[in-house]
Amino acid sequence: MGVTVHFRGTLDDLDRVEDFEDRVVDLALEIGSTVRIWRSTADDDLDRVIRGVILDIAPGQETTCLLVSPEGWLLDASHIEDSERGDLQGPPGSFVKTQYGSVDGHVTLIELLAAVKQEFVSDLDVNDEGGYWEHRDPSRLAESFAKVQAAIAGFRALRSQHGLSAEAAEDPEIVAARVERIAQQVHNTLSRPSEHPPIRFTDDNDEEVAETEELWDQLFKNNRRKQERLNRAVEERMGRGEDAGDALENAMRDEGIIGLPGEDDGSNVLGEYGDDDVDDENAPWRESLPDVYDGVEHFDEEDDEDNVAEDDEEEDSRSFDPEGRNRHPLQKEAMDLMLRLYQLIKDDEGRHNSHFHILQDGAGEMIGGLAQALSPIEDDMDLGLSLVQLKRALRGAAFALGALFPLSAEKQLDNASYEELRATIEEIHSQILVELTTVRDRLREGLDETG
Secondary structure (H helix, E strand, O other), X not given: OOOEEEEEOEOOOHHHHHHHHHXXXXXXXXXXXXXXXXXXXXXXXXXXXXXXXXXXXXXXXXXXXXXXXXXXXXXXXXXXXXHHHOOOOOOOOEEEEXXXXXXXXXXXXXXXXXXXXXXXXXXXXXXXOOOXXXXXXXXXXXXXXXXXXXXOOOHHHHHHHHOOOOHXXXXXXXXXXXXXXXXXXXXXXXXXXXXXXXXXXXXXXXXXXXXXXXXXXXXXXXXXXXXXXXXXXXXXHHHOOOOHHHHHHXXXXXXXXXXXXXXXXXXXXXXXXXXXXXXHHHOOOHHHOOOEEOOEEOOOHHHHHHOOOHHHHHHHHHHOOOOOOOOOHHHHHHHHHHHHHHHHOOOHHHHOOHHHHHHHHHHHHHHHHHHHHXXXXXOHHHHHHHHHHHHHHHHHHHHHHHHHHHHHHOOOOOHHHHHHHHHHHHHHHXXXXXXXXXXXXXXXXXXXXXX
C-alpha cells in the first residue's frame, strides 16, 4: 500500500529541451528543492544524448527524473542505459513514490506535471494513486495520505521526530489555501521564460534584514542557475569528444563567464589542475572540501612558501589544514556523518537506492554549506554568504532526515542505525539553526549601526 505517481509522455519539441530544463531549475530553486541538469551519451554513438533534469522536490519523497531520450520520450534513471543503446520501443513509464513525504510535496509534483503537460508535453499521461490529479481536492488527498501513512509501521513516531505536519488533522481550509499557493507558484514559474535581471546591491542603509537576506537568496539562486548551465555546457562538449579541460574553458566562454571584452579570459585558472579534478566539478560539495583531501594537495606551492611568515601563520593554517584542526565542530560532525553513511550502507542495492542518494546529497549539502558559512566573518558580504549557506545546510539536513525512514522501511537501515543517524542529523540541524540566528542578529546589528 502506498501513494505513487506514474507518468509517460513525449516532449513536443526537442529544440525546447534547454528551455524546459531551465524552467524546472527555476521552479526547484523557488520552492527550496535540490536539482541538477543531466547529460550523458552512448559510448559508441555520441548522437544519442540523454538530457533533462533530476530533482528532489521534498524531504521523504522519491527523486523525480524528467529526463528526455533522443526521441523526446520522458525517462527515469532506470531507463538511461536502454535509451542510450536505442533498445526502447516507445515512451517508457516513470514513477515517483510520495507516501513517505508530505501532502505539499505530492501536490507540488502533480502541479509540476500539469504545468509540464501544458507547456512542453501535451500528450503527458498521469496516473495518480492519491487521486489529486483527477479531483484536485486537497482534503481528499490529505485523507488518502493519512490512511497510507497510518499503515506504514512506525510512521507516527517518524512524524513526531521529523516535525512533518499532520495535514489530515489541520483545518481543511488551511490545507486548501496552502495547496492553492503551491499550485500558483508552480504554474507561474513554469509558464514564464527563464530570464532574470541582474542582482544589484545598493548603498541604501535603510534596508530591512528581510530585504537584504532576500537579495542574497536571489544571488545564490542566480549562481546555482549559472552553475547548472555551465555543467550542462561542459557535459555537452565532453559528449562531442572534447577533453575535460578544453570543455570547461570553452563552456565558460559560451556562458559568458570568461572572455568578455576588457577582461582576463580566465584560462590560466584551468591549467593548474588535471582532468580528474575538472571531472569533479559537478559535485555540489566539492568546492568546500579542505585543501588536502584523499591525499591530493590542491594549492600553489609558490604561494604557500610566501605565506609562511609569522604574521600570516593563522591564515596559512586555515588554507592548509590536512587534519582539520581548525574546522568548526559543526563541520567535523557533518564530515563524520558522511563517512558514517558509507560504513552503514555497504551493499550495491543500498547504494543504488534512490533514498540513499538523497541522504548522501543532503549530507554533502550540509558539508558544503557549513564550510562556507563558518568561515571567518569580517563584513556584511560575509554575513550574506553565511546566511544563504546556512540555509543551504538546513535544506540538506531536511532532505537527509526525510530519506532515513524510507531506507529503514526498505530494510537498508536497521533500527539502531536509523536512530543513530536521526539523532545525529537532528542535532546538526538544531545547531545550524543556532548559527543562523546568530548571523541574523549580527546582520541586524550592522544595519542598525549604519541606519
